[in-house]
Every structure is written in structure tokens, then in C-alpha cells.
Amino acid sequence: MNYNLLDEKWIPVLYRNGKYDRVGIFQALTDAHRIRQIAASNPMDRVAIFRFLLALLYWCKGNPPDYVSAYAEKSFPDDWFTKLDENRDCFNLFGDGKRFYQYQAKTGEPDKLTANYLMQEIPTGSNWYHFCHSKDKDNGLCPACCAKGLLRLPSFATSGGRGKPPGINSKPPIYIIPLGSCLFESLLLSWQDQKQNDFGEPAWVKPDIQLPAKGKVALLTGLTWLPRRVWLDTPKTDEENCIACGVKAKLIKQSVFAGIGSTKAESVDERRNWDDPHVIYDNKNVLKPNDSLKAYDAASGRWTKLVIGALIQKNAISPHRFIAVSFATVQNDKYIEAKKCEVSFNVNTDSFNPQKAIEKIDYWSKENSKLISRCKPKKSSRKHAEIRPMIDSVRPHIETQVFDKIHALLTGEPEAWEQVAGDYSPMMSVVAQSLAPGYTTVEVQRRREIAAVKPNMKPKIIATDRAGRKKGADA
Ligand SMILES: [Zn+2]
Structure with a gap:
């Protein structure tokens, strides 16, 4: 069976005119200005396919080219991609x-496993208590789906035990993909001048390419490096429904899905240097998702x-728009969890001060961390372990509301923050009834105090916080 990814229709896309289709690599690139976005049902595929198309561009x-940054061309010309045809x-x-x-x-052959290992959301082995039965x-x-699963390996593979390392970013980080009005614009936003011309070899040229033991990892090698050795079985002759997408096709039921051995860098001092274009670095630390099992309000x-x-x-x-x-x-x-959120705050770059915005968001987080102590009765020596679960149960709702208003918060008047802090009031009056249910004067008074607890976001306080307040003092 012949299945060439350049022409076969395998990339799910949504066109700007609302039409849904599946396209091959050629069409995805040459139609990029007509395509709104990659329209995969799993957001991991949206990231994996996007990063793959970006690697193909490089x-x-x-x-x-200079003129592209000025959006002069409006589309990728066909003749840019003759190299694909040649290879x-x-x-x-x-x-x-x-x-x-x-x-x-090169020698020997490990046992074949089910091909479903390529799709994290499809259960394998004895993992059978799932909504999806397989x-x-x-x-x-x-x-x-096999092609999409292969593309997920560089960005989303997790550690699978001995000899099965995770992808280049170790535990998968949070990927940030800037969005334009169409796929063409989105690709341009990520296609940045690398100030050098050595991009290394991609894994489609050399699938067994390994990361260097130390030093800089070339861009194409880093974007496409495969932490598993895969060899798909020949598709079956009868058509059946694919367990992942439901399409009737000749299915691949088994595949080699083997480890590649240790990939540890030589020593701690000589770490590999990989600069990923789509992750957030904060002092060399990479922003990663929390473990949702460990905290209610994670x-x-x-x-x-x-x-x-x-x-x-x-x-x-x-404009700041990204997934x-x-x-x-x-x-x-x-547990496995794939999450996607789309963020959009269309700021005017001339008057917008990112540093001030960051300070406000930081201040909001700090104020939120004080809510529990503010609910405690004054002069009480008890720990009051019952307060945290109460606050944890209302916070996700409030934070979602705040996040929905992010554009207004970053670009509007300072009072906008005070208003969102007010979103706590209806919730806290209910919390107060649970924490102080009695009828004595003390209890009624405490109920009032708890109902009034919220982040203190008065504009004046935020502005003077850094200079004035003593550590530990009430806000
Ligand atoms: Zn499928």
C-alpha cells in the first residue's frame, strides 16, 4: 500500500469559508492563506501538525525572506516547495x-505492540476502564491517524520506562502557538529569523537521528527528534472503522513501538542547549502543567x-492571540489530560506597558493566596483546616470569570480589577454560612466578615504596594 503524506488527505483543516476538509502537506502549505486553522479534535494534533509545517518551511x-515579514506575498508560492517533491x-x-x-x-526485532500506542487517548494493554473501549x-x-500519532512523538511523548525517554522538552511543557487570522499568518508569526543557517537534519530525512550529547541542538533536529523507534505493520486488506477518528479505512493494528536507549546528557555542567520556539522559559525553567490530582484548585x-x-x-x-x-x-x-485554551488580548503596543500588566497579575495572585488567612477568626489559635477546601471550591469558578475578562483587565481602567474582585462576594456569602452557621452575635459578626473577604485590588494599593507595605502586614 502506498500512502505519501505530500498528497494523501490526512491533515484536518477548517477553511476560512467554513468548509472542513482533509488535505496533504502540499495543499496545507499552498492553501495556508485560505485555511483558518488546523481542525484536529485533539489539541495535541493542532500543535504537533503546526510545528511540523513550520519545520517544513525552515x-x-x-x-x-525579508519581504515575507511584511506580509507582502499574502501566500506561500508553489515553487517554494520543490524540495518536498525532490524528496x-x-x-x-x-x-x-x-x-x-x-x-x-539493526539487529533483532522486539515484539510488536498495538498501533494504538500512537494515540494517547486510546486505551492500550489492560487500561480498559475508559469511556473509549478498545x-x-x-x-x-x-x-x-498513524501519521498524526507519529507527529505527536517529538512534542508530547512521555517517559515510558527504561530506554523510552520523553520528548526533547522532557515532561511535556505548555506549548504556546501564536495565532494569526489564517494558517499562513500563524506560520509567519512563528517563522522567525534564526540568525544562522545551520538548521540540522530533520527526522523525515534521518529518522534515527540522535540528539548531541552536549552543546546546541539544531532547530530542525530539536523540532522533529523521535524518542521512540516505530515501524508500522502493513494495513489490513478489509476496511474497518478507525478507533480514533471513526473513518472507514484499511487499518493498521500493530506496530513496533520501541525505546531508543538512554538519551541523558553527558553531565550536569554540559547540558544540551535547546531553545524551543513554542515554550515559555522563566529563568531557564520551562512552564509545565500542574498535576491536577494533587490539588482541588490546581x-x-x-x-x-x-x-x-x-x-x-x-x-x-x-495582537496577542495564541493557543x-x-x-x-x-x-x-x-490519569492523562490534554488541555487547550485560547487567549486573546488585543493591546495597542504603543501605550501598553507589559511590566505594569505583569505587576497587576502578580498582585492578583498574591491577594488570592491571602484569602484563607483572612477567613480565620481573629485571635483563634486553631488551624481551621475547614477553610481551605471551601476557598478551593469557589476559586476555579472566579478565576475562570476573571480570565474571560483578561482583555478588559489588561487594557482597561485600573478599576476593572476591583470589579472582578467583587465577583467573590456572592460566593463568599455562601461560604460564610457554612463556616459560621450559628446564631450568636459572634457568629453573625464573623459571617459578615467572611462575606466581605476578597482580593483587595484598590488601584491606589496596587501602586504603592511595592514601596510602602511592611512584609506580612495586612493589605
Ligand atoms: Zn483515524
Whole structure:
């Protein structure tokens, strides 16, 4: 069976006129100005396919030509991609010759596993208590889903035990993809001049390419490096429904899905140097998703880190519109969670002061962390362990409301913050009834105090906070 990713229709896209289609690589690139976005149902595919198309751009054209940054062309000309045609064999999904993102072991052959390992949301092995029921060797993936699964490996592979390392960013980070009005504009926003011309070799040219033990990782190698050695089985002859997308096709039911051995850098001092274009670095630390199993309100304050991260991005672009996608898992897939949120704050770059915006968001987080202590009765020596779960149960709701208003908060009057702090009031009056249910004067008084608890976002206080207040004093 021949399945070449340049022409076969496997990338799900939404056109600007509302039409949904699946397209090949050629069409995705040459139609990029007509395509609104990659329209995969799993946000991980949106990121993985986008990063792949970006890597193809670098491979075919190198750094962006000057005039492109001025949006002069309005589309990618067909003749930019002749290199793809010349290297057609790199994009074959099956066959005995060269294969896309796959290679075979030099000696011996490990057991085949179900092909469903390529899609994290499809259960495998004995993981059968799921909403989606799947049986190894009976259910399988269509060629399009196999291609998407292979593309997920560089960005989203997690550690799979001995010899099965995670992707280049270790535990998958939060990926930030800047968005334009169409795929063409979105790609341009990420296609930045790298100030050098050595992009390294991508994995479609050399699927078994390894990361250097130390030193700088070249861009194309880093974007496409494969932490697993995959070899897909030949598709079955009868058509069945794909377990991932439901399309009727000749399915791939098994595949080699092997580790590649240790990839640890030589020593701590000589770490590999990889600068990912789509992650947020804060003093060399990479922003990663929280473990949602460990805290009720783990997701509540997440937006603050995302927005601050976007504001300090070295390639901060305007308008600020991006998707943030994360994938988290703990204890060998005890839980898996893929999350996407779209953030948009259309700021005027001349008058907008990112530093001030960051200070306000920081202040909001600080004030939120004080809510529990403010609910405690004065002069009480007890710990009051009952307060935290109460606050944890209302915070996610409030933070979602605040996040929805992010555009107004960043660009509007300072009073906007005071108004969103007021969103706590209806919630806190209910919390007060639970925490102080009695009828004595003391209880009634305490109920009033708890109902009034909220982040203190008075504009004057935010402005003088850094200079004036003593550590630990009440706000
Ligand atoms: Zn499928």
C-alpha cells in the first residue's frame, strides 16, 4: 500500500469559508492563506501538525525572506516547495524503502505492540476502564491517524520506562502557538529569523537521528527528534472503522513501538542547549502543567502564568492571540489530560506597558493566596483546616470569570480589577454560612466578615504596594 503524506488527505483543516476538509502537506502549505486553522479534535494534533509545517518551511526556505515579514506575498508560492517533491520518498508511510518517521532495528526485532500506542487517548494493554473501549490487535488506526500519532512523538511523548525517554522538552511543557487570522499568518508569526543557517537534519530525512550529547541542538533536529523507534505493520486488506477518528479505512493494528536507549546528557555542567520556539522559559525553567490530582484548585491560577509568560516571550507579537496546549500524565498514565485554551488580548503596543500588566497579575495572585488567612477568626489559635477546601471550591469558578475578562483587565481602567474582585462576594456569602452557621452575635459578626473577604485590588494599593507595605502586614 502506498500512502505519501505530500498528497494523501490526512491533515484536518477548517477553511476560512467554513468548509472542513482533509488535505496533504502540499495543499496545507499552498492553501495556508485560505485555511483558518488546523481542525484536529485533539489539541495535541493542532500543535504537533503546526510545528511540523513550520519545520517544513525552515527546511524548504531557511530563514524567512525579508519581504515575507511584511506580509507582502499574502501566500506561500508553489515553487517554494520543490524540495518536498525532490524528496518524495521521505514522506512514504509504508513500503520496504524509506519511511516517514520510522526505522528498523539493526539487529533483532522486539515484539510488536498495538498501533494504538500512537494515540494517547486510546486505551492500550489492560487500561480498559475508559469511556473509549478498545482491544489490542482488534481495533486499529487509519493511516491518517498513524501519521498524526507519529507527529505527536517529538512534542508530547512521555517517559515510558527504561530506554523510552520523553520528548526533547522532557515532561511535556505548555506549548504556546501564536495565532494569526489564517494558517499562513500563524506560520509567519512563528517563522522567525534564526540568525544562522545551520538548521540540522530533520527526522523525515534521518529518522534515527540522535540528539548531541552536549552543546546546541539544531532547530530542525530539536523540532522533529523521535524518542521512540516505530515501524508500522502493513494495513489490513478489509476496511474497518478507525478507533480514533471513526473513518472507514484499511487499518493498521500493530506496530513496533520501541525505546531508543538512554538519551541523558553527558553531565550536569554540559547540558544540551535547546531553545524551543513554542515554550515559555522563566529563568531557564520551562512552564509545565500542574498535576491536577494533587490539588482541588490546581487549574485555578494557571491562566496567570500563561498570560505573564506570553507577555515576557522574547518574540512577543501583537495582537496577542495564541493557543496554549498542555498534556499531563502521572504514574504511568494513571490519569492523562490534554488541555487547550485560547487567549486573546488585543493591546495597542504603543501605550501598553507589559511590566505594569505583569505587576497587576502578580498582585492578583498574591491577594488570592491571602484569602484563607483572612477567613480565620481573629485571635483563634486553631488551624481551621475547614477553610481551605471551601476557598478551593469557589476559586476555579472566579478565576475562570476573571480570565474571560483578561482583555478588559489588561487594557482597561485600573478599576476593572476591583470589579472582578467583587465577583467573590456572592460566593463568599455562601461560604460564610457554612463556616459560621450559628446564631450568636459572634457568629453573625464573623459571617459578615467572611462575606466581605476578597482580593483587595484598590488601584491606589496596587501602586504603592511595592514601596510602602511592611512584609506580612495586612493589605
Ligand atoms: Zn483515524
